[in-house]
Amino acid sequence: MRNISRRIFVRNTMVGATGLAVLPLLQSFRMSPNNTIRIGFLGLGQQAMNLMNGFIGIPGVQVVAGADVYGIKRQRFEKRAKDYYQSKKMSVDIKSYSDYREIIDRKDIDVVVIVTPDHWHTLMALDACSAGKDIYLEKPITFTIKESLKVAEAVRRNNVILATGSQQRSDSNYQHAVNLVHREAIGKLRKVNAYVGPGPAPYDLPKENIPADLDWTKWLGPLPFIHYNPRLNPPITLDPPRNETYWGAWRYYKETGGGFICDWGAHNFDIGQWGLKKDHSGPVKIIPPGYQDTKFLTYVYDNGLEMTNEPYDSSKTLGIKFWGSDGWVEVSRGRIAASDNSLLPPKDVVADPGLYERSSLHVENFIESVKTRRDPVVPVEIGQRTTACCILGNIALELKRPVNWSPELQYFINDPEAEKYFHREYQNGYKL
Numbered sequence: 001m002r003n004i005s006r007r008i009f010v011r012n013t014m015v016g017a018t019g020l021a022v023l024p025l026l027q028s029f030r031m032s033p034n035n036t037i038r039i040g041f042l043g044l045g046q047q048a049m050n051l052m053n054g055f056i057g058i059p060g061v062q063v064v065a066g067a068d069v070y071g072i073k074r075q076r077f078e079k080r081a082k083d084y085y086q087s088k089k090m091s092v093d094i095k096s097y098s099d100y101r102e103i104i105d106r107k108d109i110d111v112v113v114i115v116t117p118d119h120w121h122t123l124m125a126l127d128a129c130s131a132g133k134d135i136y137l138e139k140p141i142t143f144t145i146k147e148s149l150k151v152a153e154a155v156r157r158n159n160v161i162l163a164t165g166s167q168q169r170s171d172s173n174y175q176h177a178v179n180l181v182h183r184e185a186i187g188k189l190r191k192v193n194a195y196v197g198p199g200p201a202p203y204d205l206p207k208e209n210i211p212a213d214l215d216w217t218k219w220l221g222p223l224p225f226i227h228y229n230p231r232l233n234p235p236i237t238l239d240p241p242r243n244e245t246y247w248g249a250w251r252y253y254k255e256t257g258g259g260f261i262c263d264w265g266a267h268n269f270d271i272g273q274w275g276l277k278k279d280h281s282g283p284v285k286i287i288p289p290g291y292q293d294t295k296f297l298t299y300v301y302d303n304g305l306e307m308t309n310e311p312y313d314s315s316k317t318l319g320i321k322f323w324g325s326d327g328w329v330e331v332s333r334g335r336i337a338a339s340d341n342s343l344l345p346p347k348d349v350v351a352d353p354g355l356y357e358r359s360s361l362h363v364e365n366f367i368e369s370v371k372t373r374r375d376p377v378v379p380v381e382i383g384q385r386t387t388a389c390c391i392l393g394n395i396a397l398e399l400k401r402p403v404n405w406s407p408e409l410q411y412f413i414n415d416p417e418a419e420k421y422f423h424r425e426y427q428n429g430y431k432l
Contacts, residue, residue, distance in 0.1 A: 035060065037110050038062050038064050038108055039055055040063075040111070040112050042112055042115065043120070044067070044077045044096075045068070045116075045233070045234070045248060047115050047138060048066070054363040055363050055367075058367055060367075061367060062092055063094075065094070065096065067097040067102065068096070070219075071098070072236060072238065104124075104127050111136065115138050117219075117251075117257070118142065119256065122143065122150065122151055122432065129151075134160050134162070135155075136162075136165065136366050137151075137162055139164055140266040140383075144422065144424055145387070148383075151380065163376040163378060164380065166382075168267050169378050170362040170377055173331050173334075177271075177320070177322065182275070186322065188325040189305060192321070192323070194268040194308070196265045196268045199393070200257055201253060201259070202253065203253040207229065210228045211230075211235065214228075222426035223256065231248070232248055233248060234248055258391065261390055265386075265389070267318075271320050279381075282301075282407040282410075283299035283300055283405060284302050284404065285405070286298070286299055286300070286393055286402065288401065289309075289397075296310040302407070309393070317332045319333070329343060
């Protein structure tokens with residue numbers, strides 16, 4: 001893994017700190033015979049439906065297939081896709097599957113959108129890479145650091161496009177804030193508050209009956225067995241139509257996710273590292289709260305700067321504040337503020353009200369990358385570094401002490417105890 005790290009990640013330091021694509025042109029893209037990019041969704045839950053709303057309206061794109069282990073969600077997908085194309089007087093054949101590999105095996109599908117719980121991301125992404133399919137992968141891109149390196153290597157080895165679903169990178173407010181930091185409009189950067197919330201808790205939900213059309217064994221996949229609770233896979237109804245009323249709680253438990261540290265860290269720590277110009281690096285030390293006089297989870301970088309999981313206002317806004325020697329700028333979804341109003345973007349810039357439901361700008365950027373064979377705004381290396389950053393925070397929380405990390409080797413420094421968290425061994429016959 002150390003050799004992989006050196007080869008893959010040092011090679012890609014040519015990508016600018018802005019995250020804009022400047023990598024060499026990848027292999028030419030062969031679209032479907034009718035010059036249409038055909039998409040299959042792997043996972044059909046709440047976020048998949050949001051993203052489908054973004055993809056399905058892009059000219060030259062067709063959503064043609066979906067896979068999920070929950071039968072009623074397959075039915076919802078088929079109905080929504082068919083209703084949409086009928087309303088446009090288009091004839092598009094829509095299929096759904098219980099096994100995602102049937103979509104991977106289809107030669108007429110160009111792109112897969114992976115929107116499952118994190119523990120399935122890697123197996124699906126590696127299969128998609130092997131099949132030569134381009135990938136839109138929800139964040140965090142993997143469940144473990146070792147998995148993230150494997151995915152990054154597979155993307156480059158197979159010359160596929162992968163976009164990370166860190167859609168804040170496509171928001172003009174976040175772009176404006178980071179640009180202020182990079183051009184030192186607030187002076188020399190002094191520190192970063194990137195508030196994301198707490199880490200994961202032990203699984204403590206009560207056992208309930210598994211729905212008849214949910215394959216719980218397949219949902220678990222490589223995870224050790226845990227009993228079912230509907231908060232992990234929110235129920236829906238078709239008649240009357242009733243969508244999810246909460247996000248799947250798998251993300252909040254140690255056994256199934258990374259807590260807010262990974263869920264929101266993949267957004268806010270991502271922007272923090274972008275501002276710190278550490279997109280292709282990472283922290284050298286991670287200090288948990290409660291250790292000596294440390295109050296907040298703290299990431300220390302090789303230039304001495306720190307990023308903390310620290311609220312910057314009384315509302316505990318999930319956002320980022322950059323502190324400079326001459327001022328500050330803070331940004332969250334739908335809001336940007338600064339120490340001087342002259343630093344703010346023009347008032348006539350209006351945010352897309354559906355930005356975080358449809359991720360419109362972000363998915364359009366991905367489709368353009370598929371066509372041009374140039375990297376999207378958040379390529380796999382940035383997604384990998386952000387994922388590692390988040391997971392390292394959880395490892396420090398688990399160990400209750402500082403963790404020393406080598407961004408060059410992407411490995412721990414003289415820490416056998418921390419090494420145990422580099423990967424979680426797969427169960428139930430699955431192999432990485």
